[in-house]
Amino acid sequence: MINIENSAFGVDERGYYGNFGGAWIPEMLYPNVEELRLNYKEIIYKKDFQDEFNQLLEDYVGRPTPLYFAARLSERLQTNVYLKREDLCHTGAHKVNNTIGQILLAKRLGKNKIVAETGAGQHGVATATVCALMGIECIVYMGEVDIERQAPNVARMKMLGAEVVPAKSGSRTLKDATNEAMRHWINNPTDTHYIIGSVVGPHPYPDMVARFQSVISEEIKAQLLQKTGRENPDYVVACVGGGSNAAGTYFHFLDNEDVKIVAAEAAGFGVDTDKSAATTFLGKPGVLHGSKSLMMQTADGQVIEPHSISAGLDYPGIGPMHAHLWESSRAQFYAVTDDEAMRAGMELAKLEGIIPAIESSHALAALDNLKAGKDETVVVSLSGRGDKDLATYMKYL
Template structure:
């Protein structure tokens, strides 16, 4: 999982399908990121922020009781223990530092579950930037806690009332807004989607997850590498960051999507939000709506590198239902004392299903990225349990 080919291509996926008014802005981001990523000073500054503000490194937690019940050795990479409660802070601190390097004074973001929005608002407050976060009206209702957190941190939260009123439409509105403010604003994309260089750049900012986990597994496991590496996938940033640490190992990579938003598992080739990838579409090629109990997985496609990994056979993509995810969240809470985000619970649901159905051989070692904590989903869970 290295640098994409020319024009941001991962095989036949990726690219820069941006309106003419954003092409130059994307070029500027590309040039700035390449310069920053090659600058040891930038890397040191980011590493320090990740350590003293975000709380890295995050631990690798053995799930003893659940492992015994499932007949596998399950380890959790605890991104839920970062400041703001999810992996999103890794990418946002990188992009916020990049924005200041570019002389931008304002961050624009989209958010579904609200975790990327909270991380953006947090980084903006930390670095003295303004922040505007676009969020679907439906997600504002089901993620009220995160909306309050964003506003308390000083961010403007803009409700999006078009379409499904979820993540897809929030992303569209954020990109439209960016067109008119490229001179003083940086669009802080939250996942490995969007026009080049965003899929590659976001993966590089998130690869700290995989790099840390690789070292932790080397110290913890007799084999040094787990048999399976599992993460949930919406756009796919936590999975891309995790997979980056293990792409050159024999570990089997498994991305777990929501049944109602399985772009990698059931999508078709198309273009959305500036990149060519796999998206849910009707027979006329129109993007269809995704549906998931987890707002962060409520996206009708997948990042281009995930589509490429699927085609190569390097990663496998599967889907689980809302009910399976809720059941997995409850089971983790009651066996390990950890309440996961519903997004992360999808990955766990597959581990539970696969261990019971034989897809995970007995005794397998499984690394699962726990991408976020479940505080934000308490209201949803209270209605169901």
């Protein structure tokens, strides 16, 4: 984990990315968030932390993950497509990079209980996994709708010893699980650390999670150099809900304008319908879950319920880093419908023998829009594996 400071697209001393970010929190949470803000960088860049973090990434998570040249997909698209295989991480997705880092941080802060939220279940599984590894109590909040459509991950969490608590309010999805997890943290501020799973929430969470996930782009640079003789691709592509896999994929390319940054959002039934989660197309600035960012909301500021066939992208906002990338035009954002994502996921299965998570399928679906040249290189974050989504794939078929 390289310590990068002074990036034009990094966080400032107030916790802002351009016009987005900050810590918009109730007074009861101020001591917890301030404790993190004052200590997180000093702790995570100490040698003993770095040694333990990197050793666990290697021996437990299985890093570095492969950078795979997808020959048949490349032939179909007439460009050079590499897949960063985060689906091969232990637990099945990139989420474990962050939970390893945060559990080590929590231990050093003297916390002996963990609370988390989850949508697709991958972050919940990754949190339950590291809590089992460290022998720490774990409570995971998950929307009732997501509990039903992500049953395999619910079973994994329970098998790992976590208590899975259903969120029964609102749309009963990721937004509502996050609300419940934050309430739990407010009521248990002294002994509990909240492991947020994405680059959302009050500062320093967006920056901290991005740093833990930055191992993805750090590896991409080294692997691409070895395979092609150049460490920078022409495009880096990732799906964005809250945006943790995207933040990690983009991190070491943010200040290199020669690398085009591409984000795929979940359009659901389409941005012209009331069933969508494409925040940059439908949102406007507002405060959600502790930070100012773009969010889907009514004229009077009420959150609009999002829709996506993908549980991990079913969120009415994006992280402040991504909102800044959008506002500054540093990143191109594409809205990918449910149908487009499902077709892209099934195409990868048939062309490359890899079944992606539906979240990742949104990133794959964006490739047709790039019009990348024959001599150009595109790296796609394959952020998770499709085991958890087989029922949804089968239902779609």
